[in-house]
Amino acid sequence: xxxxxxxxxxxxxxxxELITVMMILGILAIGTVRFIGDSSQxxxxxxxxxxxxxxxxxxxxxxxxxxxxxxxxxxxxxGSCLELIPVAxxxxxxxxxxxxxSSSFNSVPLDPxxxxxxxxxxVYPNSGVYVLAGSGVVSPPITASAPGxxxxxxxxxxAPHSFPAHSPTRRYFVVTEPVSYCVAGDALYRYSGYGFAGxxxxxxxxxxxxxxxxxxxxQVTGAVPFRVSGATxxxxxxxxxxxxxxxxxxxxxxxxxxxxxxxx
Numbered sequence: 377x378x379x380x381x382x383x384x385x386x387x388x389x390x391x392x393e394l395i396t397v398m399m400i401l402g403i404l405a406i407g408t409v410r411f412i413g414d415s416s417q418x419x420x421x422x423x424x425x426x427x428x429x430x431x432x433x434x435x436x437x438x439x440x441x442x443x444x445x446x447x448x449x450x451x452x453x454x455g456s457c458l459e460l461i462p463v464a465x466x467x468x469x470x471x472x473x474x475x476x477x478s479s480s481f482n483s484v485p486l487d488p489x490x491x492x493x494x495x496x497x498x499v500y501p502n503s504g505v506y507v508l509a510g511s512g513v514v515s516p517p518i519t520a521s522a523p524g525x526x527x528x529x530x531x532x533x534x535a536p537h538s539f540p541a542h543s544p545t546r547r548y549f550v551v552t553e554p555v556s557y558c559v560a561g562d563a564l565y566r567y568s569g570y571g572f573a574g575x576x577x578x579x580x581x582x583x584x585x586x587x588x589x590x591x592x593x594x595q596v597t598g599a600v601p602f603r604v605s606g607a608t609x610x611x612x613x614x615x616x617x618x619x620x621x622x623x624x625x626x627x628x629x630x631x632x633x634x635x636x637x638x639x640x
Contacts, residue, residue, distance in 0.1 A: 435593030
């Protein structure tokens with residue numbers, strides 16, 4: 377009579393089976409750790425790039441607003457610097473000193489009132505917007521009266537002035553002093569309060585500290601950060617920006633074109 381395996385015997389793992397299971401568990405553990413590590417690193421990198429892009433955009437937005445509201449034909453580029461004349465307001469004149477100098481002219485009501493400190497008038501800015509002269513596109517500093525009879529506002533010059541030509545639409549701009557944006561070192565700065573100059577100033581000619589220099593972005597690079605395409609029959613002038621922001625191995629590049637909205 378044939379006999380089978382003894383009943384009540386004890387089963388178990390062999391050494392080979394135990395080693396095989398340990399190897400499989402080790403491989404799974406290594407794969408899981410790498411997956412979690414790569415996912416965490418990817419998330420951290422995404423957060424860092426998002427923060428970098430957010431910080432960069434905060435500075436770029438200020439630059440974009442200034443360019444869009446710039447006086448026509450005032451945007452110019454030299455090296456890593458862009459310069460423009462900000463427009464604070466605009467209105468239409470009722471009369472204007474063109475053939476001979478005068479101390480004032482009349483205007484329809486304008487906004488803003490009161491005027492910003494150091495405000496000037498610019499009329500038909502086709503060229504020579506940075507050259508201050510007795511007969512030029514940009515006037516001496518001005519003051520404005522409250523609306524009087526017939527809702528007329530009188531604009532008074534600090535010194536007698538005449539303009540080279542009338543505006544075809546009898547429009548004038550209220551402008552303030554020029555501002556510049558320059559990439560210096562690894563930062564983007566905004567410069568102000570340095571006055572008008574026929575030749576565009578470089579970094580060495582601009583203020584070196586507050587309040588004339590304000591940093592608006594860091595970790596900036598760009599061999600040629602700004603370019604200007606002049607106005608054509610179909611569009612106004614366009615400023616092209618190419619700025620790269622780097623931090624901790626992460627980088628964000630901004631390539632942006634901004635059109636000057638005002639026309640002469």
